[in-house]
Amino acid sequence: MEMVGMIEFELKCSECGRKFNLRSRKWRCDCGSALNLEIVEYPKCEKFADLVSPNERSLWRYGRLLPFSDIGVSLGEGLTPVILKKHGGIDVFFKLEYFSPTGSFKDRGACMGVTRARAISARTIVEDSSGNAGLAYSAYSASAGIRARIYVPSDAPVGKRELMKACGADVVECETREEASERAISELRGDEIYVGHTWDPFFLEGMKTESFEVFEEGIFVDSVIIPTSSGSHLLGVYRGFEDLVEMGFLDNLPAFYVVQAGGITPIYDEVHGRWYGGKGDLADGLRVKNPPRLKQIIEVLRRTNGDVVVVDNEGIVSAMKELYRMGLIVEPTSATAYAGLNEIVGIGDMKSVLIPLTGTGIKTIERIKFLSGE
Ligand SMILES: Cc1ncc(COP(=O)(O)O)c(C=O)c1O
Numbered sequence: 001m002e003m004v005g006m007i008e009f010e011l012k013c014s015e016c017g018r019k020f021n022l023r024s025r026k027w028r029c030d031c032g033s034a035l036n037l038e039i040v041e042y043p044k045c046e047k048f049a050d051l052v053s054p055n056e057r058s059l060w061r062y063g064r065l066l067p068f069s070d071i072g073v074s075l076g077e078g079l080t081p082v083i084l085k086k087h088g089g090i091d092v093f094f095k096l097e098y099f100s101p102t103g104s105f106k107d108r109g110a111c112m113g114v115t116r117a118r119a120i121s122a123r124t125i126v127e128d129s130s131g132n133a134g135l136a137y138s139a140y141s142a143s144a145g146i147r148a149r150i151y152v153p154s155d156a157p158v159g160k161r162e163l164m165k166a167c168g169a170d171v172v173e174c175e176t177r178e179e180a181s182e183r184a185i186s187e188l189r190g191d192e193i194y195v196g197h198t199w200d201p202f203f204l205e206g207m208k209t210e211s212f213e214v215f216e217e218g219i220f221v222d223s224v225i226i227p228t229s230s231g232s233h234l235l236g237v238y239r240g241f242e243d244l245v246e247m248g249f250l251d252n253l254p255a256f257y258v259v260q261a262g263g264i265t266p267i268y269d270e271v272h273g274r275w276y277g278g279k280g281d282l283a284d285g286l287r288v289k290n291p292p293r294l295k296q297i298i299e300v301l302r303r304t305n306g307d308v309v310v311v312d313n314e315g316i317v318s319a320m321k322e323l324y325r326m327g328l329i330v331e332p333t334s335a336t337a338y339a340g341l342n343e344i345v346g347i348g349d350m351k352s353v354l355i356p357l358t359g360t361g362i363k364t365i366e367r368i369k370f371l372s373g374e
């Protein structure tokens, strides 16, 4: 238990409960399980506003609820806009995460991850990524004067790969997403830290700020739909809502729904049995076949009465068309959440839903030619 920033946190194994120093370089527990950051004692405040730094236009607006806030790095992340659309009788709140500094929600995680790297004076961070998280880490580590080595599958969108290199990262191209994960870990040297977002608890902590923003804006939803690969986004947003409930600002958690893309469906397979259907490989960001936090993801679905659905390329294309006709410039991975909406409406009792639009279409321009008929 340690004071870093304004409140006490514990770095704790999600399975065996073993605790580690917050400045530890461990990226998982000795038992092999993922680590979590836990707030030891929640601040006691009348209003959520008392915990907010109103003049701070970045993730550090919520610095009182985050570790290492005294040395936080920033590129102006967070405070993404929300727009309301009607879909049938449902209020759909699109949170435009693609407004982030590198064009995806991953900036929230990289902001925290690089802040922690700075806190322990790390010189090099190592990450594996389908593209967006790698770019977010590349930009944030460049801003903090820390080296970044990013392992990516060689077929990751060229826009994502080139931008990482432009930020000065060492980009290691691998044959597959799995090879990227394996090599990032096996080639780690003693003076480097592994910040892989599929494992990293600090990365996850940054995602909480998305829930805090929604709450601060006075938006209340009964459901949330998140396109999910490793679950860092889903778990972080969930934990943000959980904090709000713990502190007594919110009565109930929304139901969390996960969307996966055909072909790589570990969460669906675990909940409903093996999924057979068309490919969803247009969603280049949903490629983690063995999410280290699978058990935690399923627990969130169970606890909130949520569910998981799968979409294929056909569904992604028609969702993309609809979103672009609304002027929402997203990448195919982000469109999966909207593609899953109709099926999810049929499962739950939904009146209002939050759909983060996770990444910009501008980085994946070569993959969306079908929208203009080319
Ligand atoms: C645009 C986009 N949306 C969603 C995801 C899935 O995020 P997570 O791995 O946190 O589940 C990714 C992951 O790369 C992504 O790039």
Ligand SMILES: [Zn+2]
Pocket: 013, 014, 015, 016, 017, 018, 029, 030, 031, 032, 033
């Ligand atoms: Zn453990």
